[in-house]
Amino acid sequence: MKTLKDRLSDPSPTLRPVQLTLDALFDDPRAASLFSTTFVVVDLETTGGAVSGGGITEIGAVKVRGGEVLGEFATLVRPMERIPPFITVLTGITEAMVLPAPPIDEVLPGFLQFMEGAVLVAHNAPYDANFLRTACNELGYTWPKPLILDTAQLARRALIADEVPNHKLATLARHFRAQTEPCHRALADAKATVDVLHGLIGRLGSHKVHTLGDALEFVKAVSPEQRRKKHLANGLPDVPGVYVFRDAKERPLYVGTSSSIATRVRSYFTAAEKRARMSEMLAAAERVEAIECAHALEAEVRELRLIAAHKPPYNRRSKFPERVFWLKLTAEAYPRLSLVRQVAEDGAAYLGPFGSRRAAELAAAGIYDAVPLRQCTHKLSVRKPTPACALAELGRCPAPCELRITPEEYVERISDPVRAATVDDPAGVVERLMDRIGVLADAKRYEDAANVRSRLVAFLRASVRMQRLAAFTRIEEVVAARPAVGGGWEITVARRGRLAAAGVSPAGAHPMITVEAMLATAETVMPGPGPTPAASAAESERILAWVERPETRLVRLADGWASPARGAGRWRALLDRAEAAASAQVELPS
Structure with missing residues (x-):
């Protein structure tokens, strides 16, 4: 039988040493080649009971590297419980044999020192590792959390079904012609496992597994497509x-x-990636393009823009940021609500953006519940009456179509509360909806009250969101900085809610030097109408969340940053209660 060292000197390309960088060798043990990795192959004998340090009766271990044996560790252990007769028959270990042996609290420190810095290997490794981990916990030792390689799992992945009838240690030892026959004694079984490990490593080259990290991933459920595309x-x-x-x-x-x-990107080629659509994507992928960014915020914004520009088929979220809805209060003699897709400079008031038509329609229904705004779509004349609809007969519309109300009175009583809700105080709508919920709840019409609550949530959420965005996006320029990991500052320049520049001031340098350079080269932003004048709502909200973090410092502000004193923000607590009540399907607290 060839040793691992013999195989490595063999001209066959089955297993090849891999040239590694110094960073790979010293910073990431997973990047080390299997030839240069130190393994401690261990086997335990126990009383067969529950996992416990007191149940260990024997420890055998062999330390190997590059096919060479570096040392052995073997000792009987006096257990804290009786050895059942069937265990004695199986292992040959008797009570008389373990009586003079040291207990586990004397054995464990020496074994932990023996395995220090090595990869732990065992056949059915979870069993042995659980006993050792539990013993550490019981005795107050820190479990070193070694990388663990299971030869049983490795055999299931590396050997085809026709080669071996099963993956028991004895079967694999015969298959690889191990020099030691396993016999349910710790050191003998560990030596047999060493030969099995070397035999399996010899098979891994054909699977393009050359490093420890490759082997650890190989034993997991990594698809052939993931392994084939791993080079990406x-x-x-x-x-x-x-x-x-x-x-x-x-x-x-x-x-x-x-x-x-x-x-x-490496995580896409590991067993942790289980999404079916990602497997389909990897099958079609041929290249990965990397776009380096100054910091995480710039990366998030560029991701949003790229997704919006290219509509990648395997991105689900933020794929269509332009698909938003607005409720428009028209600028005419008798204003009405209209569902539109864009904001224009037409003198109308807007509420939004809504992520879906349903959310916009819920908010509109809430407004109609609060104020008798006309719901017809006709352009009404202030001089010529037209027939009224059923809503007028039900008392839910003041019938401006029949000129029952003047334009001035209609605006003052009906449309102004709606307009105020978009830019100032939504109390005119919120309080009326709360009163309506109370009336319905008192009448035990709980389902109807829950429907009105859903409309309140949709309306108030949009009002709070829009006013918060508008306060930020009306600022011509914001420069903010936050401490960078490792020193220095992450710096962001936002104009009208759009990311105009991003950079990092290195540790030890004056950050204003970087700020001035960024301002000189920052993107020129031409604002448009509405609360999202220069970017998508998603982009502005990402920047705003970054700026609002406690560790962020405002460096420069071109304009005042203010929200209405009696704006939608003062209803935030009510919105949180209403959303929580809707989620729990309980009655809204008064």
């Missing part, structure tokens, strides 16, 4: 940014962001 993650930078999976025609398939592009 090579050479990517370990920095914040955006990554784009592209197909053979350079079409973007999926766009993502991470504080470490390299780490995140």
Whole structure:
């Protein structure tokens, strides 16, 4: 039987040493080649009872590296419980044998020192690792959390069904012609496991598994497609940014962001990635493009923009940020609500943006519950009457169509409370909806009260969101900074709620030097109408959330930053209660 060292000197390409960087060798043990990795192959004998340090009767371990045995550890252990007869028959370990042996609290420190810095290997490793971990916990020792390789799992992945009838240690030892025959004694079984490990490592080269990290992932349920495309993650930078999976025609398939592009992309080729649509995406991917960013906020914003621009088929969220809805209070003699897709400079008042038509329609229904705003779509004349609809007969509309109310009175009593809700105080709508909920609840019409509550939530959520956005996006320029990891400052320049520049001032340098350079090269932003004049609502909200974090410092502010004193924000607590009540399906607290 060839040793691992013999196989490595064999001209066969089955198993090849891999040249590694110093960073790989010293910073990431998973990047080390299997030849240079130190393994401690362990086997335990126990009393067969529950997992406990007091149940261990024998520990055997062999330390190996590059096919060479570096040391052995073997000892009987006096258990804290009786050895059942069937265990004695199986292992040959008797009560008389373990009586003079040291207890586990004397054995464990020496074994932990023996396995220090090594990868733990065992056949059916979870069993042995659980006993050792439990013993550490019971005796107050820190479990070192070693990387663990299970030869049983490795055999299930590396060997085909026709080669071995099962994956028991004895079967594998015969298959690989181990020099030691397993016999349910710890050291003998550990030695047999060493030969099995070397035999399995010899098989891994054909699967393009050369490093410890490759082997640890190989034993998991990684698909052949993931292994075949794993090279796409090579050479990517370990920095914040955006990554784009592209197909053979350079079409973007999926766009993502991470504080470490390299780490995140590698995760797509591990067993942790179980999403079916990602497996489909990887099958079509041919290249990963990395876009380095100054910090995480810039990465998030660039991700949003790329998704909106390219509509990658495998991105589900934020795919269509332009698909928003607004409630428009028209600028005419008798204003009405209209559901529109864009904001225009037409003198109308707008409420939004809403992420869906249903949310906008719920908010509109809430407004109609609170004020008798006309719901017809006709353009009404102030001189010529037209027939009224059923809502007028029901008392839910003042019938401006029949000129029962003057334009001035209609605006003052009906449309002004709605207009105020968009830019100032929504109390005129909120208080009336709360009164209506109370009336319905008193009449035990709880389902109707819950419906009105849903309309209140949709309306108030939009009002709070819009006023918060408008206060931020009306500022011509905001410069903000927050401490960077490792020193220095992350700096953001936002104009009208749009990211205009992003950068990092290095540790030890004066941050204003970086700020001035960024301002000189920042994007020029031409604002449009509405509370999202220069970017999508999602982008402005990402920037606003970053600016509002406690550690962020405002460096420069072109204009005052203010919200209405009696604006929608003062109803935030009510909105939170209403949303919580709706989620729990309980009555709204008064």
